[in-house]
Amino acid sequence: MNNAVSGPTPRDRAKPIISLRNVTKRFNAVHALTHVDLDVFPGEVVALVGDNGSGKSTLVKVLAGVYQPDEGYVAFDGEHVMINSPSTAQSIGIATVFQDLALSDNLTIVNNLFLGRELTTSGLLHEHEMEEQATSLFRKLKARMPSIRTPVAQLSGGQKQSVAIARTMLGNPKVILLDEPTSALSVSQSAEVLNLIESLRERGLGVVLVSHNLAEVRAVADRIVVLRLGKNIGTFHTADVSYEQLVALITGATDSLSGLQ
Template sequence: MILQTRGIGKSFGSVVALRDVSMGVAAGEVTCVLGDNGAGKSTLIKILSGVHAHDAGAYLVDGAEVRFSSPREALDRGVATVYQDLAMIPLMSVWRNFFLGSEPRRRLAFDVARARRVAREELRAMGIDIRDVDQPVGTLSGGERQSVAIARAVYFGARVLILDEPTSALGVKQAGVVLRYIARARDRGLGVVLITHNPHHAYPLGDRFLLLNRGTSLGEYGKSDITKEELTGLMAGGAELDELSHELRRP
């Protein structure tokens, strides 16, 4: 395992946001973290990415316990996070956004030619066909912007890629595009953590599934241990879903 949590927990004053959550992320695999709003997914992401420090349990990278104090520390250990807002500037070009904050230099000046070339080559290596790397990133579709963010993280040395609801605001076709790029990152040997509330996106791609509900774990399952229907039922709350179906049925 590249990354593991063992009984991890986090409280904010008297509010317990996360309690006793264990999960693992292996190279070349996708671990899907599923849960409804308020399940604790955001708190877990922030612990993994170094925004928050956990106050219970253990967080391990390459088998050694860590306690990150910033996202930069996490990134230095190969743990990169792509948030929903993507941390991009819409009016800047694709290649400027690709190197934002890590611009290549040549004799103290920004090496523009190299930045354009590398951005184009890295996007192509991920199978991403951007028409023109000089175009503003804001002119790309939602799926294309997600793919640029994924390629950027891979280029800058991510070994674990954490994706925060990457398909939540996308239509069916664009969501499919993003899922293909996630699969390509997995096939390049990265460990991927896919945060989602959509079991239909998670199940085809996932190797492991962690289900959260109100800050607690409902269990971590391998793909051979659970069907898509069982996954959906656990997420929705099977008994509650049956009761709702009964209420909505025509008299």
């Protein structure tokens, strides 16, 4: 029996937030993505796994508006959209946390959260309101944070990651893209980030997680999308694939689960 899920099982009457069909992206002669399909449903964590150069980051960048696909169809909430730039992505509700986080170390947590979109009243900064929003945000995300007036430089890696994720939450996104959120974090810090991903999921957001750490992927993901050499090898429910099968699919030892069984 082949356990591969051709189209995702409808998750409790929900429609996908994002659907990608047949997305192809070429860099001159290099086919970075070839006819890739992807769906992200609300309240779901989708993990993208694959070897280096398999197209994970390209796919995330297509969703984030950094790259435009050469072919294919992207739908957001059932409607066809063109994601021309990162700001378009943000305005339609796709938020991205990149590997380098892009936080200003010298600024405090609140300043980082509202960097570039400070709340003002008659031209003056509305510090109090910003602090209140920041505090309630961290509370909602169940993130552990020292004072929100702490400079980001003093935070641990996990806390920085939490700040970066919280910052994307301010725009009320429907989908959050996380590129390697736990690489270079200690165990307790990645525990924090994984718990944060779970609470994003509980809040009904779609989460796209790019990670090399299969243990973590299997811990938090609902579905796993395996990419190899720019092609979508398969989409699987986490419960249906074992660690070994995933490795076989990623490395190319097999092309489908049925080959393993």
